Amino acid sequence: MDNDELLEPETKDGSDTVSAPQSSDETLYCEAEDSAAVEKEKPARESSETDLEIEDTNKLFTTGQRELYLEACKLVGVVPVSYFLRNMEESYVNLNHHGLGPNGTKAIAIALVSNTTVLTLELADNSIMEEGILSLVEMLQENYYLQEMNISDNNLGLEGARILSEFLQNDTSSIFSLQLSGNNFKEESAELFCQALSANYRIKTLDLSHNQFSDKTGEYLGQMLAFNIGLQSLDLSWNHLHSRGAVALCSGLRVNTALKKLNISMNSFGNEGASALGEVLRLNNCLAHLDVSSNNISNEGLSKISRGLEANESLRVLRLFLNPISMDGAVLLILSIKRNPKSKMEDIDISNVLVSEQFVKILDGVCAIHPQLDVTYKAVQGLSTKKTLFTWTSPLKLIQSYADQHKISILDFFRSLNPSGETMMSVGAFRKAMIQQNKVPINRYQVRELIKTLGEKTDMVDFSFLKTTRP
Secondary structure (H helix, E strand, C coil): CCHHHHCCCCCCCCCCCCCCCCCCCCCEECCCCCCCCCCCCCCCCCCCCCCEECCCCCHHHHCCHHHHHHHHHHHHCCCCCHHHHHHCCCCEEECCCCCCHHHHHHHHHHHHCCCCCCCEEECCCCCCHHHHHHHHHHHHCCCCCCCEEECCCCCCHHHHHHHHHHHHHHCCCCCCEEECCCCCCCHHHHHHHHHHHCCCCCCCEEECCCCCCCHHHHHHHHHHHHHCCCCCEEECCCCCCCHHHHHHHHHHHCCCCCCCEEECCCCCCHHHHHHHHHHHHHHCCCCCEEECCCCCCCHHHHHHHHHHHCCCCCCCEEECCCCCCCHHHHHHHHHHHHCCCCCCCCEEEEEEEEECHHHHHHHHHHHHHCCCCEEEEEEECCCCHHHHHHCCCCHHHHHHHHHHHCCCCHHHHHHHHCCCCCCEEEHHHHHHHHHHCCCCCCCHHHHHHHHHHHCEECCEEECHHHHCCCC
């Protein structure tokens, strides 16, 4: 068959496809030659209904990836995805919203069994169903190259959670990042995941946002976090964790020694949950990024968080956006940083809080002690935004002027700020270096704009592009 004839637009299973004689319960054998025979009477494995195997293992390595995928599509009866054919030798493959369905997912899984180039696979919103998850899990037991997978928004429910948790308990793949957002997971699913993750330390990044988790999930997560020493990033945003679940979650966080990033925004921790978080911050010296935006935390709860920050030596980023906090609470917050000489805080977001000039003066004093700190607030009462904006000179123009006067490049100026001489620095280190340097007069607001201009990626500032660009 001419391969070009197969390159048709992507469709969901069941439309414009060739009917396949195999059911989803049958074992698949893929060969790249049209004359390949499909063995139809192989007993199914006890642990799975779908087997992704090659009849002649030598052909696994000799058959081209493109031909293998085309043959797999023919066997399961789906139209090949042209994007996958074009990009199956890239490290990043984005198949989100392609309407793959379970059979289309199975064909992708068959092709990936022997693939050594794809490191990140996006499969969000594809209606992959239970059969699709089975195919992916079997593929991951053979493929030791794939590291990150996104299977969000597939409505996997309890059965999908059961298959994934069994896979995680086996702890056999190279996957370290798993996105499971928006899959209608509830308490039973949370219990399964937490049981698996109490023993699985390979998973470093887990996204469980936009699900149906409530307070019971907080208990499961707290128990899991007390034991897990591998998970570094956990996203629980847009769930239904209230004060009871928050307290249970925090009981595990107090003793956790691995988690660095936690997103619990868009829940309802309230002041009781904030009090438990304050205790976490007092005892936990691992957490570096905490997002508690929109959690119904008032000044009362913020005072407990602030008390924890007075002893914390690890937190760098704190997001408190969309909480009912007033300027008085904001003052308590920044004064807690001032009282802690070992604070590593770099970024505080209270961008819905209207502050006064007195607050700004207090913040100036705090930033004198902690030059790496940047606080984002709504505005200053009674101060014209236009007036403040037009009194600022472009920071890049100031730096370029200095560079021209001293006959150096602007890149040389930035590299002089970095002890290693490299063209990339962490945001906190860059902000501190810019505030403390005395060559170019620049304030922290200009530094903030400078960071945006240079590009902020994964908490890093990269000014290598200035080799060829004048501001």
